[in-house]
Amino acid sequence: MGSVGEALREGERALEATSTSARLDAELLLCHALSLGRTQLLSRLRDDCPADPFYAYQALVNRRRAGEPVAYIVGEREFFGRRFLVTPSVLIPRPESELLVEEALRVVAGKTRVSFLDLGTGSGCLAVTLALELARRGVAAQGVAVDISADALVVAQSNAQALGAAERISFVETSWLSQPERLSPPFDIIVANPPYVDPSEPSPPELAFEPQGALYSDGQGLHDAREILRTAPELLAHQGTLLLEVGAKKRQQLSGCPEVVALGARVRLFGDDSPHDRFTVVAVAAADEASAVPE
Numbered sequence: 001m002g003s004v005g006e007a008l009r010e011g012e013r014a015l016e017a018t019s020t021s022a023r024l025d026a027e028l029l030l031c032h033a034l035s036l037g038r039t040q041l042l043s044r045l046r047d048d049c050p051a052d053p054f055y056a057y058q059a060l061v062n063r064r065r066a067g068e069p070v071a072y073i074v075g076e077r078e079f080f081g082r083r084f085l086v087t088p089s090v091l092i093p094r095p096e097s098e099l100l101v102e103e104a105l106r107v108v109a110g111k112t113r114v115s116f117l118d119l120g121t122g123s124g125c126l127a128v129t130l131a132l133e134l135a136r137r138g139v140a141a142q143g144v145a146v147d148i149s150a151d152a153l154v155v156a157q158s159n160a161q162a163l164g165a166a167e168r169i170s171f172v173e174t175s176w177l178s179q180p181e182r183l184s185p186p187f188d189i190i191v192a193n194p195p196y197v198d199p200s201e202p203s204p205p206e207l208a209f210e211p212q213g214a215l216y217s218d219g220q221g222l223h224d225a226r227e228i229l230r231t232a233p234e235l236l237a238h239q240g241t242l243l244l245e246v247g248a249k250k251r252q253q254l255s256g257c258p259e260v261v262a263l264g265a266r267v268r269l270f271g272d273d274s275p276h277d278r279f280t281v282v283a284v285a286a287a288d289e290a291s292a293v294p295e
């Protein structure tokens, strides 16, 4: 059987051909099998690895070798320093979406009350994080989180419950803004991370494990983003802001689309600070604030 350290090396070797983060994957899978945190695991590298967890770990490594994302295997993913339950019904929260939260917090800084809307909540990572981060800053925050997937909303509600945000968020099963009367507008901040992968382009094989309705959008990946740009600005409060995340490659296309052109000076497109420019944020100011698109 060998030690914990040997088990890790074995897992890492087995995953090298599949994963660009083989060592980290092996650590997370062994943590899960041994019910240990990562710091605890790394402090026990010389201990014997007990048989049953070791066999369980080997089975997890085999699932990872078949391409299944670690987050689905262990059932969770960290986002903004908190652990979110994830199931195959929800998109695995992406690190770049943490920047959307940071931008949202920046936009509402200084307000004492904030109402927010999260369009396409998935695991609830954006809504729950916003609710908790605003509360931590002493802001009276109340939000609505929307998804078309009933299964995703079950996961989002579990996360809100487990992380202590349930009182601050209402969950609504609906398609984008087709039933605005159910959402109690207006909102100071609307965040949206809609599907934006172009179904006609080749996509990486690991995406096959995630819900297709969370990833793909017709119209070269922009159908959903454009619908949100047409309808969401009307639900903004005075000085409110819509923040919409799309892929970095979509910036050019979006900047010429009729919805963005119609919004004129109210819209600003910008990217993250990474050298690879992973995504574009579209910021739209409320109609009464044409000069106040967040800088």
Ligand SMILES: C[S@@+](CC[C@H](N)C(=O)[O-])C[C@H]1O[C@@H](n2cnc3c(N)ncnc32)[C@H](O)[C@@H]1O
Pocket (backbone or CB within 6 Å): 090, 091, 092, 093, 094, 097, 119, 120, 121, 122, 123, 124, 125, 126, 146, 147, 148, 149, 152, 174, 175, 176, 193, 194, 195, 196, 213, 214, 215, 224
């Ligand atoms: C890219 S995922 C984002 C999930 C989560 N906000 C995040 O950042 O991890 C898009 C989400 O939009 C939801 N969605 C897709 N079409 C929708 C629609 N027409 N109305 C509402 N939600 C929709 C999907 O179910 C999915 O949960």
